[in-house]
Each structure stands twice: as structure tokens, then as C-alpha cells.
Amino acid sequence: MLKKWLIFTGLILIMLIMTSCAQLGPFSDRGMQEEVIITKDDVPQEPDKESIVNELNSNKDNEIDDLIEANFPLMDVISNESNKAEIYATNQFDLTELSSVLTSAKKPKNESEVKDNQQILIYDDSFVTLKESEDDKDVLLLEVASDEFVRQNYSPSFLSTFFAMSLLNNTFGSNNWGCRSGNCYGGYTGKGYYPNGTPNRGGSIFRGGGPGSGK
Structure with a gap:
């Protein structure tokens, strides 16, 4: 009797695990060390460059995160409690072009120089990082991170490459950084960083359809 009960319980557990796995998005089952690779072939079909610019x-009255969400494919999400960083991608622009288009559509509070093929734009509630994909130079990544995600997870030494620490502290209203050393976040690489060691990945989807759609 006990043996039959154990077998029955085991079957139920297997069914529950299979159901959970089936509901996960494309990136949700990636382990702590598994990489997310984003190449040109991985990016969903986009509108042409002129259409995106228009x-x-x-x-222009919409927030920068809504503008990006509505016009570029979402490839990955890294979240920590209620804070998150969303990773978008495009094949239509290089870094200089897209930086000019975004800053023209929505002027940032602060704009860094381009360093190591990446640039950071600071808006009221978001940090937008533009950088070439490490897997494909024809793909430009757009990382949109809430300012609280940045404060809690980004390495101050990484950000100080782009901005003075005094400016960053003023942006956050304090110098109370959540991560000062060790396994801090230094921008998206797809190499498996998870805040506090907890994986919470989102799937790939191109929302489109105007600002705020898909939220």
C-alpha cells in the first residue's frame, strides 16, 4: 500500500513539474550560468527605420520606456522584487543613429559619452543603455532599467566610467548603493547575472502597437 502511494505521489509531482515548465517563456528555464545569445536571427522582424523614427x-509626450517598448522587440527581462531591467534589440540602427533618434524624441536629463561601444542615457525614472550585442555586432541592445534597479544592483565603479559619482548620487538622492563590490551588475551581457542570485527571466516578445501596449 505504501509503495503504491509513493508511486502515485511521484506521478503527481512529475505532472506538476511538466505543467510548470510548459508555461514558462523561452528564457525562463535558463540556469544560473546558461547564456542568452542575441544575434540578428534572434531578433523578430521590425518595421523599417523610417517608420520607427516617425x-x-x-x-514625444510618452515616457522613454513606453517609446522603446512600443517600437523595439523585447528579448529578455531581469527582475529583482518590483524592480527590473528590460532588454530590447534592433537591427535597424547603429549606436550613434539610435542615440540621436532617442534623444531627439525624448531629451534625457544626462547623456554619457560613448565608451567601449556603449552609452547611457539618464531619464527621470529610467536608465537607458545602448550597446552592441556581444554575440552579433549587427544587433544593438537597449537596456531599460528602473532607477531603483540601478541603485540596488549596478556597480558604482561601472557607472562612474560614464558619469561622475556626484552626479549619480544626486540622481538617486543619496549614496546608498545596494551593491558596492563583489557580484554587482555591470550592464547586460546575457551571461547569467541575477540580482541576489535569484533567476527571474522573461520571454522574448515583440509587443508593438503603440506606446504602453502589452503592459
Whole structure:
């Protein structure tokens, strides 16, 4: 009787695990060390460059995260409690082009120089990092991180490469950084960083359809 009960319980557990796995997004089952590779072939089909520029310029009253969400494919999400960083991608622009388009559509509070093929734009509630994909130079990544995600997870030494520490402390209203050394976040690489060692990855999806769609 006990043996039959154990077998029955085991079957139920297996069914529950299989059901959970089936509901996960494309990136949700990646282990702590497994990489997310983003190449040109991984990026969903986009509108042409002119259409994207027109869409951005015609919705300048929207927040930068809504503009990016509505016009670029979402490839990955890294979250920590209620804070997150969303990773978008495009094949239509190089870094200089997209930086010019975004800053024209929505002027940032602060704009860094381009260093190591990446640039950071600071907005009221978001940090936008533009960088080439490490897997494919034809792909430009856009990382949109809430300012609280940045404060809690980013390495101050990484950010100080782009901005003075006094400016960063003023941006956050304090110098109370959540991560000062060790396994701090230094921008998206797809190499498996998870805040506090807890994986919480989102799937790939191109939302489109205007600012705020898909939220």
C-alpha cells in the first residue's frame, strides 16, 4: 500500500513539474550560468527605420520606456522584487543613429559619452543603455532599467566610467548603493547575472502597437 502511494505521489509531482515548465517563456528555464545569445536571427522582424523614427517622433509626450517598448522587440527581462531591467534589440540602427533618434524624441536629463561601444542615457525614472550585442555586432541592445534597479544592483565603479559619482548620487538622492563590490551588475551581457542570485527571466516578445501596449 505504501509503495503504491509513493508511486502515485511521484506521478503527481512529475505532472506538476511538466505543467510548470510548459508555461514558462523561452528564457525562463535558463540556469544560473546558461547564456542568452542575441544575434540578428534572434531578433523578430521590425518595421523599417523610417517608420520607427516617425513613430518615436510622433509620440514625444510618452515616457522613454513606453517609446522603446512600443517600437523595439523585447528579448529578455531581469527582475529583482518590483524592480527590473528590460532588454530590447534592433537591427535597424547603429549606436550613434539610435542615440540621436532617442534623444531627439525624448531629451534625457544626462547623456554619457560613448565608451567601449556603449552609452547611457539618464531619464527621470529610467536608465537607458545602448550597446552592441556581444554575440552579433549587427544587433544593438537597449537596456531599460528602473532607477531603483540601478541603485540596488549596478556597480558604482561601472557607472562612474560614464558619469561622475556626484552626479549619480544626486540622481538617486543619496549614496546608498545596494551593491558596492563583489557580484554587482555591470550592464547586460546575457551571461547569467541575477540580482541576489535569484533567476527571474522573461520571454522574448515583440509587443508593438503603440506606446504602453502589452503592459
